[in-house]
Amino acid sequence: MNNYDFDQIAVEMKGITQKFGSLVANDNIDLTVHKGEVHALLGENGAGKTTLVNSLYGLYHPTSGDIFINGEKVVMDTPNVAIGHGIGMVHQHFMLIKPFTVVENIILGKETHKHGVLDMERATKEVMELSERYGLTIDPTACIQDITVGMQQRVEILKTLYRGADILILDEPTAVLTPQEILDLIKIINNLTDQGKTIIIITHKLKEIKDVADFCTIIRRGKKIDTVKVADVSESDLASMMVGREVSFKVDKEESEPGDIVLEVNDLHVKDNRDIPAVEGLSLKVRRGEILGIAGVDGNGQNELVDALTGIRKAESGEVLVNGNNILGLNPRGILDHKVSTIPQDRQKRGLVLEYSIAENIIIENYKKAPFSRKGWLNFPAIREYARKLVKEFDVRPDDENYISGSLSGGNQQKVIIAREISNNPDLLIAVQPTRGLDVGAIEYVHKALVAQRDKGKAVLLISLELDEVINVSDRIGVIYEGKIVGEVKAEGADENEIGLMMAGGSNS
């Protein structure tokens, strides 16, 4: 930290306004970033952070406003112009070619060649030099589809560096990372600024801002609220500046009153994509009126467990009972009909049809039912009315049920999914990483909604990589390790270290 040079302004954005139709996504925003600084952008979902950096990267063309790079005014027509001025961007959703290797992805579009023949050897050498210089360890010959999300992100960062980026934009880089990967990324960011790179980072996690950023610009509903020196403010200051009210990080809830068993999993075995056992003899029970949280390090069978519970993936053996009925082997429709709803972990892959409007996405599980359709004909007024109600209730922004889901900000996409699943009024709600990419205000809302489900006598299964969230929201915590529940503790007064030890495969004392 503190590598920045107050005399050199790397990026200056002046009076940026971006309108989409009648919606003002950015409203006269100023942003000043010094060379060598880590500058965080903070704001609620849909505040306009991604839009602002997209303008800087030439993806959007602001309705008005000017951009200066190292003091020179630049019209960012296309990303190529931005790249030419030393700007690189790692998007909220990665843009890598899966079957290609790491090096192939990095050099794509800027291949080194000898007499028209791709010079792979030299390219690999150059990439490895960069990787060593900034501590971005990678395996150059691995295929993208075989490496972890954290590794893919390093590839994205290297890709920008390979194109000569001096100013890096990272849009929610930590939303998809595991806690360990986040620590690694912070180290990498520090290496980058040590060597004079400038970083603009978007994150909803206040702790990360405190950890890496020098300055933070807060945006609320498209308007800039303030730019603050991070060292001078606390996390709760940041939160209230961003939301405009006090935010509580604790979840208030009564003691749970568990009732009958809703979900019972016995000795479940599931294989992963590579045909290797991922869930190996897992058993658990969730009762009415309680939240069971599953804590664990990513890749210990959580995904396969959820896939099997939702009917996406076949289980090898075992038993899954919902209200006493075996649902193993049913397709997703059959499982939905047993009053099981799921908030999936990947909102763009499983959660939404991005081309569809909010309203169309809201009815995807119920479009065949009245009043949404009659005799095969969709009833649009009823669909829109229902969607409008949910959009209001869950504070989706903009509050327009005809809005195309793909144009929503990441966090608002998540809200649409949550609204849909909770309003299904299920007996069992499975929530997988339900607050990924949400701002602190929205997180508070979702946590309250989960507790409200519990209080209505529903069973909730919460699967999250964030231990804080699991401890805060759950009533009981099961720790998953290598496809099994290796220990269970009461959430009230749970000891983080003890759980952490179990997550790492230590004995369950």
Place this chain on the structure above:
Amino acid sequence: MKNPLKNSALGITLISILLGLFVGALILLFIGYNPIEAYSVMLNGIFGSVRYLSWTIIYATPIILTGLSVAFAFKTGLFNIGAEGQYIVGALTAALVGYYVPMPTLLHIPFVLICSITAGSLWGSIAGYLKARFGVNEVISTIMLNWIALYLNNFFVLNEKIKRPGSEATNKILDSAKIIFFDVWKKSPDGQAFRKAHPFFNDIFRTPANAGFLIAILAAVLVLLILNKTTLGYSLKAVGFNKDAAEFGGINIKSSMISSMAIAGGLSGLAGAVQVTGFTREASALAAMEGYGFEGISVALIGANNPIGCVLAGLFYGALKYGGSKIQPRIGAPYEIISIIMGTIVLFIAMPKLIRMMKITKKKEAE
């Protein structure tokens, strides 16, 4: 400043068409013909008389339907290269049912159409089933099914019991199965007298003007309704856009693939039926693919996979085909120029980025 990347698909289509005609003109010039002369012959050949217009519509009808077939499949995430084969099966069915199953007209026409639609549907759903059950890519399976359809057609048509003596085709369908307007009456003395008195209608009756175009428009409206207003269209499109999310939402993606290919196949089968009952009146042995299905791919592309767009694109293509057929006899320029023009248009439409880039540079020059 307006976002130049947001140029409408319609704009790109129109520019592509102009570019295609321009490239066609360049080539004509290059091989020694006057492009202005060629194009005016074509234009005159399309709009010069009511008869020409009627022919244009007749040419357009089957490719509007195959275009709808390709577009429908595409909207649901499938690439139906098999419109050709589905067309062949539909045409063969129409020729056989139209001849061997005598009925009163009011019943016969719908019966023939339904049989052809069913045949095309079945043919299409084979590819859908192979994809759903075994993961066979529909591009590959439909190409193979095209050839199977072709040989199946020849097998039936050339069968001694079916073949019309002295020909390589089936017997002509019965009058009751024809959708040609007033086909019997217009040749009767009454009809002849009427035609003498009304040159306008005479002009039309000199062509096999038929109800096919109306059927095609009806089909386009139906496709539009299915896609936008029904639960079926909702689920099929969801699978087309994002099958993972559709599956998660409880939509059966396997049966969706089969339904989608069945509907697409039915549309192509209908194209075959309309062509036989409205124009050829027979199914003939095929030495090679006739191309109605493949032309449907171009129509769908130019029509931006929109049903109304397909009708317009089909008319455009039909006009080029018919008007273009006149440049060879008149000025000797090769008919193949039409294929080159169409190919170029499709190429440009498939490269919207190129056109957008050209627009951006133009804008900059203007500034």
